[in-house]
Amino acid sequence: xxxxVVVGAHYGLRDWLVQRVTAVVMxxxxxxxxxxxxxxxxxxxxxxxxxxxxxxxxxxxxxxxLSLFYHAWIGIRDIVMDYVKPAGVRLVIHxxxxxxxxxxxxxxxxxxWGM
Amino acid sequence: xxxxIYRYNPDVDAEPYMxxxxxxxxxGDKMLLDAILLLKEQDDSLSLRKSCREGVCGSDAMxxxxxxxxxxxxxxxxxxxxxxxxxxxxxxxxxxxxxxxTQFFKQxxxxxxxxxxxxxxPETERLQSPEQREHLNGLYECILCGCCTTSCPSFWWNPxxxxxxxxxxxAYRFIADTRDHATSERLDDLEDPYRLFRCxxxxxxxDVCPKELNPTNAIGSIKDLMxxxxx
Numbered sequence: 300x301x302x303x304v305v306v307g308a309h310y311g312l313r314d315w316l317v318q319r320v321t322a323v324v325m326x327x328x329x330x331x332x333x334x335x336x337x338x339x340x341x342x343x344x345x346x347x348x349x350x351x352x353x354x355x356x357x358x359x360x361x362x363x364x365l366s367l368f369y370h371a372w373i374g375i376r377d378i379v380m381d382y383v384k385p386a387g388v389r390l391v392i393h394x395x396x397x398x399x400x401x402x403x404x405x406x407x408x409x410x411x412w413g414m
Numbered sequence: 415x416x417x418x419i420y421r422y423n424p425d426v427d428a429e430p431y432m433x434x435x436x437x438x439x440x441x442g443d444k445m446l447l448d449a450i451l452l453l454k455e456q457d458d459s460l461s462l463r464k465s466c467r468e469g470v471c472g473s474d475a476m477x478x479x480x481x482x483x484x485x486x487x488x489x490x491x492x493x494x495x496x497x498x499x500x501x502x503x504x505x506x507x508x509x510x511x512x513x514x515x516t517q518f519f520k521q522x523x524x525x526x527x528x529x530x531x532x533x534x535x536p537e538t539e540r541l542q543s544p545e546q547r548e549h550l551n552g553l554y555e556c557i558l559c560g561c562c563t564t565s566c567p568s569f570w571w572n573p574x575x576x577x578x579x580x581x582x583x584x585a586y587r588f589i590a591d592t593r594d595h596a597t598s599e600r601l602d603d604l605e606d607p608y609r610l611f612r613c614x615x616x617x618x619x620x621d622v623c624p625k626e627l628n629p630t631n632a633i634g635s636i637k638d639l640m641x642x643x644x645x
Binding site for chain 2: 310313
């Protein structure tokens with residue numbers, strides 16, 4: 300293979316857009332959780348488990364975590380693209396990051412619905 | 415006034431060094447370039463590019479007290495001492511304050527900085543309405559001095575792949591031009607994780623531009639058009 304500077308992968312817009320949308324989801328979730336915590340008259344373990352026992356809160360939390368993982372994927376991929384130059388090593392790291400994030404998704408579902 | 419100037423002559427010096435200069439000059443309404451030219455009379459080995467000395471040619475872009483700018487339109491009175499002058503960051507130094515701008519112009523040329531219009535040329539000019547022409551304001555004034563691109567960390571990191579703010583401003587200048595018919599191809603060309611999307615809105619470009627242009631804004635407009643095209 301010749302060594303050429305190659306650009307023109309024709310993607311990037313969707314990820315850029317997704318990063319913005321997921322940021323909004325995360326911001327909304329943080330504000331919501333902060334508000335719920337402040338409104339809690341007697342904060343403690345019972346209040347916490349009560350909060351996360353309802354389906355809407357669990358679903359919103361999963362949405363938040365999915366947003367976080369997708370957001371993190373784009374950010375970490377950008378860092379790897381900047382710092383890791385050999386394409387082979389980069390591909391391996393990309394795959395590993397994706398696998399770890401997928402594991403986190405499964406783990407999140409287990410935590411949220413396993414209580 | 416005291417000056418500290420980056421010196422490097424690859425034929426003689428093993429590595430770059432900072433040289434101190436003292437110049438008897440009243441700041442008044444003089445510009446930095448006036449002072450550098452007086453210093454050059456003292457020491458004619460001091461090398462820099464300059465031409466129009468009024469902020470139009472963009473030759474004397476340099477790093478002035480840590481900030482990129484044009485020496486010819488930077489008032490001496492605005493500078494704190496010692497005035498530290500370095501070449502533009504992120505590009506190879508040819509000698510002293512002169513950098514090799516090959517990579518910068520390569521990126522500029524990659525966006526096809528000319529009108530693409532396959533219609534037969536009209537008898538007179540290709541006309542625009544005043545409103546259409548209005549869109550080019552803040553874009554066409556770029557003098558390609560390189561202050562913005564060489565202050566951009568994304569360009570420092572990927573100068574071979576990221577077009578950089580100056581090139582992207584020009585890309586939008588042609589996208590925004592109603593006489594250009596290649597908008598779709600231009601957007602296709604920039605839809606790339608490196609060429610456009612290495613911009614992380616750091617905004618050093620808009621901060622340093624000596625013509626007070628805003629490449630970040632132009633980059634945002636390109637992204638807006640891409641979104642509009644996609645949804």
